[in-house]
Amino acid sequence: MVDEAYRVVVGLEVHVELKTRTKLFCRCVNAFGSAPNTQTCPVCLGLPGVLPVLNRNAVYLAVKAGMALHCTIRSVSKFDRKQYFYPDLPKAYQISQYDLPFAEWGFVPIADGAEVKRIRIRRVHMEEDAGKLNHIGQNLKEAEGSLVDLNRAGVPLIEIVSEPDMGSAEEARRYLTELRTILSYLDVSDLRMEEGSMRCDANVSLKPRGYQGSLEDLPRVEVKNVNSIRNVGRAIEYEIERQAARLSQGERIIKETRGFDDGRGRTYSQRSKEEANDYRYFPEPDLPPLVLDESWLTEVQASLPLLPEAWRERLRDLGLASQDVEVLVQDRVQVAFLSETLSFTDDVRAVSSWMLSDMLRLLNERGLGFDQSPVSPKDLVDLLGFIADGKISGRMAKEVLDKMFESGESAAVWVKRLGMAQITDDSLLRGQVAEVLAEHGKVVADYRAGKERAFGFLVGQMMKRTQGQASPEVVNRLLKEALEFDAQ
Amino acid sequence: MRLSTDLVAYVSDLAHLRLNMTDVERIANELGRVLDYVDVLQAVDTSAVDATWQGSRGPGGMRSDEECPSLDPLAALANAPAVQNGMFRIPRILAEGEDQ
Amino acid sequence: MMGVPDYSAKGLADAVRSGQVSAESAMIGYLERIRATEPEVHALLAQDQDLALSRAQAVDRMPLDQRSQLALAGVPLVVKDNIVTEDFPTTAGSRMLEGFRSPYTATAVERAAAQGAIVLAKSNLDEFGMGSSTEHSAFGPTKNPWDLTRVPGGSSGGSAAAVAVGMAPLALGSDTGGSIRQPAAFCGIVGLKPTYGRVSRYGLIAYASSLDQIGPLARTVEDVGLLLQVISGQDVRDATSVENPVPDYLAQLKRPLEGLRVGMPKEYFGQGIDPKVRSVVEKMLDRLAAEGVTVVEIEMPHTRYAIATYYLIAPAEASSNLSRYDGIRYGFRAPATDLDSLYRNTRAQGMGEEVQRRILLGTHVLSAGYYDQYYVKAQKVRTLIRRDFDEAFQTVDLVVTPSAPDLPFVLGSRSDDPMQMYLSDICTVTANLAGLPALSVPAGFDDGLPIGMQWIGPAWSEDLLLRAGYMVEQMVERPRWPLWRT
Numbered sequence A: 001m002v003d004e005a006y007r008v009v010v011g012l013e014v015h016v017e018l019k020t021r022t023k024l025f026c027r028c029v030n031a032f033g034s035a036p037n038t039q040t041c042p043v044c045l046g047l048p049g050v051l052p053v054l055n056r057n058a059v060y061l062a063v064k065a066g067m068a069l070h071c072t073i074r075s076v077s078k079f080d081r082k083q084y085f086y087p088d089l090p091k092a093y094q095i096s097q098y099d100l101p102f103a104e105w106g107f108v109p110i111a112d113g114a115e116v117k118r119i120r121i122r123r124v125h126m127e128e129d130a131g132k133l134n135h136i137g138q139n140l141k142e143a144e145g146s147l148v149d150l151n152r153a154g155v156p157l158i159e160i161v162s163e164p165d166m167g168s169a170e171e172a173r174r175y176l177t178e179l180r181t182i183l184s185y186l187d188v189s190d191l192r193m194e195e196g197s198m199r200c201d202a203n204v205s206l207k208p209r210g211y212q213g214s215l216e217d218l219p220r221v222e223v224k225n226v227n228s229i230r231n232v233g234r235a236i237e238y239e240i241e242r243q244a245a246r247l248s249q250g251e252r253i254i255k256e257t258r259g260f261d262d263g264r265g266r267t268y269s270q271r272s273k274e275e276a277n278d279y280r281y282f283p284e285p286d287l288p289p290l291v292l293d294e295s296w297l298t299e300v301q302a303s304l305p306l307l308p309e310a311w312r313e314r315l316r317d318l319g320l321a322s323q324d325v326e327v328l329v330q331d332r333v334q335v336a337f338l339s340e341t342l343s344f345t346d347d348v349r350a351v352s353s354w355m356l357s358d359m360l361r362l363l364n365e366r367g368l369g370f371d372q373s374p375v376s377p378k379d380l381v382d383l384l385g386f387i388a389d390g391k392i393s394g395r396m397a398k399e400v401l402d403k404m405f406e407s408g409e410s411a412a413v414w415v416k417r418l419g420m421a422q423i424t425d426d427s428l429l430r431g432q433v434a435e436v437l438a439e440h441g442k443v444v445a446d447y448r449a450g451k452e453r454a455f456g457f458l459v460g461q462m463m464k465r466t467q468g469q470a471s472p473e474v475v476n477r478l479l480k481e482a483l484e485f486d487a488q
Numbered sequence B: 001m002r003l004s005t006d007l008v009a010y011v012s013d014l015a016h017l018r019l020n021m022t023d024v025e026r027i028a029n030e031l032g033r034v035l036d037y038v039d040v041l042q043a044v045d046t047s048a049v050d051a052t053w054q055g056s057r058g059p060g061g062m063r064s065d066e067e068c069p070s071l072d073p074l075a076a077l078a079n080a081p082a083v084q085n086g087m088f089r090i091p092r093i094l095a096e097g098e099d100q
Numbered sequence C: 001m002m003g004v005p006d007y008s009a010k011g012l013a014d015a016v017r018s019g020q021v022s023a024e025s026a027m028i029g030y031l032e033r034i035r036a037t038e039p040e041v042h043a044l045l046a047q048d049q050d051l052a053l054s055r056a057q058a059v060d061r062m063p064l065d066q067r068s069q070l071a072l073a074g075v076p077l078v079v080k081d082n083i084v085t086e087d088f089p090t091t092a093g094s095r096m097l098e099g100f101r102s103p104y105t106a107t108a109v110e111r112a113a114a115q116g117a118i119v120l121a122k123s124n125l126d127e128f129g130m131g132s133s134t135e136h137s138a139f140g141p142t143k144n145p146w147d148l149t150r151v152p153g154g155s156s157g158g159s160a161a162a163v164a165v166g167m168a169p170l171a172l173g174s175d176t177g178g179s180i181r182q183p184a185a186f187c188g189i190v191g192l193k194p195t196y197g198r199v200s201r202y203g204l205i206a207y208a209s210s211l212d213q214i215g216p217l218a219r220t221v222e223d224v225g226l227l228l229q230v231i232s233g234q235d236v237r238d239a240t241s242v243e244n245p246v247p248d249y250l251a252q253l254k255r256p257l258e259g260l261r262v263g264m265p266k267e268y269f270g271q272g273i274d275p276k277v278r279s280v281v282e283k284m285l286d287r288l289a290a291e292g293v294t295v296v297e298i299e300m301p302h303t304r305y306a307i308a309t310y311y312l313i314a315p316a317e318a319s320s321n322l323s324r325y326d327g328i329r330y331g332f333r334a335p336a337t338d339l340d341s342l343y344r345n346t347r348a349q350g351m352g353e354e355v356q357r358r359i360l361l362g363t364h365v366l367s368a369g370y371y372d373q374y375y376v377k378a379q380k381v382r383t384l385i386r387r388d389f390d391e392a393f394q395t396v397d398l399v400v401t402p403s404a405p406d407l408p409f410v411l412g413s414r415s416d417d418p419m420q421m422y423l424s425d426i427c428t429v430t431a432n433l434a435g436l437p438a439l440s441v442p443a444g445f446d447d448g449l450p451i452g453m454q455w456i457g458p459a460w461s462e463d464l465l466l467r468a469g470y471m472v473e474q475m476v477e478r479p480r481w482p483l484w485r486t
């Protein structure tokens, strides 16, 4: 019913904390989880007389993000003050970027079946984070007071504002997932939604069929600060249902800010009265314009890593199945691991299948990522080399890999130590083939009479004699040679 | 020109300043006079003029991403009118009876 | 005048460096002077005599090779109370910050102290620097030492009065629209507003960020140069301070200025300027002309918009800068049971009338629907005012004006009329709007009241301004000290 009468219009505003050593405008450490107000200084406390000085590394990380989102980077942008009173905002203004953000007009590609849809990015700007309020009591409403911790005040953020290009909760989820993957490749942020280093506000409206006006004019509901990608999807789904129900009853949608109740899966109104949003933006007089050198921008562009979209294409071209590609590309460190193996081997299929099965199992058991693996990309390739050369079997290789994980030693060391090298030498095996055929005359006769299964028995006998170290391929070949020779 | 008392009330609301009614009247007059005076600017043709937002005539600097020790939390809180558990204490954010 | 410490800062520093005079004995003289004059002048908000003495003793105890490196060895310094200091409370003249102790010290103060200067007191000011008479201090007005019934000017009135009566040879002030130069003129001393970006603003409690600048006040031009030398230069904590070499301001100070071309903008000598002021400044220009200086009349057509421009930009920035005084992290807090009342009562009770007036004006001109009409317009006219100066400096080296449109006025005579008070900045605000350096130096007296003349130069021309000021200083006959109590 929703689909017929209305079109869903979703735009997302995502705040991402940048992974700098220090805050955006002061030299306090940028770290999560410290004791309250231990990471504060006169500047981020907003004491009388202080001035902001911009962190060059924050600019670098922000510009990387802007470029990876295919934005145009402004060579001259500026900072502005966004003014409002709240206890977590020490100066009663947030230093942000208003009309000249450093990055504009980019996009994030998301898969839509076989098609790729581009969700447009309107702008990316830099700003400082606010502090944290701890309410004394169950919630804001019950609280008899609140306590202000300013450790987070002044942490660098980028705010990524999309166009209202998403037509469903599913598209919003895909956009967020892809955005997070892209940013993870750049290593510009921890991207932990549960810790608040990535936060999402969703703007949801329904466009009635035949509506001719601009999307901006549709009554829009902003769902604030949802704490996981899954919940962003749930919140949007709930909003679509709620708004559709209201519209179908002839009620109007109120432009408002809503929160999301995780437990009940519902959004709720956060402010009853219409807030006056008169932020009185004006250019920050304490910070000179941000001028980015053209040659520096070119360098940053050149230093960007291959992004998920490009990796997908590369891995598909190398012959990997799309499901495997998708799983690999989701995780930056997986791709980095795979990428490193490619400088030692062409057999990307073998690598990816070992990575996604045994490697992943062993890493998960230890709670490690591919970047912390005791088995390096080179180690893995060496191990696969033993299989390819017929020195060990796949089953043996699994055992060797286990040992490599435990000890951090190479495949060569363990193959040798376990005495696992396969016997591939024809002259060593030929004598035993002759003995086996002599001992099992009846079976040989059966085989010659056309009983195919008899061959398997003879192979088994060979493996038994060699305690499993004979190369199955070589045994097969020698047995066949011997049987055919005798038959003549 | 006299500012409307509504406008003065709106502005004092934005500025978070409590004004009583006589203050509002007085300020409506005073601000009105100043705004009358500054009206001379409207006669200046600035159609081809860029704004000067900054005081500086030279380029400004950025800084390296190197940390400096933060304040001792006791020093950070030393001037605070109310402190609890190492944090700045404020009264309830929603007034009694105010709906969320 | 008994017991008046009769040193210049330069002379004192030289004597202390060589060991001829002990910093302690000099300090004792200044402290006595404070005890004798402060009760009537009320120039100071906080002082610490014990600390000052122990600092002076420390200078005396320093090894000679260390002490001889200090440009301001043992020189007492008064610091305007909107410049933060760890050793003294800092109030900015406001109830809002009564009892506030800054955990850090302003760069300019640090730099002076590193050169051996000893801060002995914080000085009175118009609350947050907003005023031209020091009557808007929450802690009572300062009196003009030349006539105790009159104002010392403002907002650095405490610094100017303190130096004028000899409480210290040097003071730091701040200048947003004339707050160093006008009180310097009213108190018969020398004051300089440096080029914007010359002196770090770190630790200066912001009034209007794009206009504020810290600068020196002293009884002589040379001392102003000496203090400027020490506080100038880029600071990593102020992104608007400029990386530009600091010249030796004293090296050329006394060399005659041959062939100097001085512009006299007619806009500063006409309507609104007290004829007595005009006549003193014009007489001085005549004498300079006789010395070979070329004085030409010039036009600066946008001068008439300066006050309007200033009283839009400054309150707008102030409304934003003063929002942090919310009663949460420091300063005054009014009793309240909910956050909204806390904000509104704290700010209404903690800040004075003039400050509230400017906050409301500034909030209005930045608010939705008025921003372009007022704020953006003013910033564009500011560009035109800058251009007037840029053009003037194509033909002249320096521009000369009166420092203030009138003589020191009687206490209380202008407090009812904000607009009238705003007009007393008419000669000085343009240098702030244009970011240019400007010096006020005494040009003469009328009936026992000092009159100052202002020199405005191109950016970074402080050295030239000081030389011009020095030349004037040599020609002015003036009483050595205010005569109210000999």
Ligand SMILES: [Mg+2]
Residues within 6 Å of the ligand: A015, A127, A159
């Ligand atoms: Mg934001």
Ligand SMILES: [Zn+2]
Residues within 6 Å of the ligand: A023, A026, A027, A028, A039, A040, A041, A042, A043, A044, A045, A154
């Ligand atoms: Zn900090």
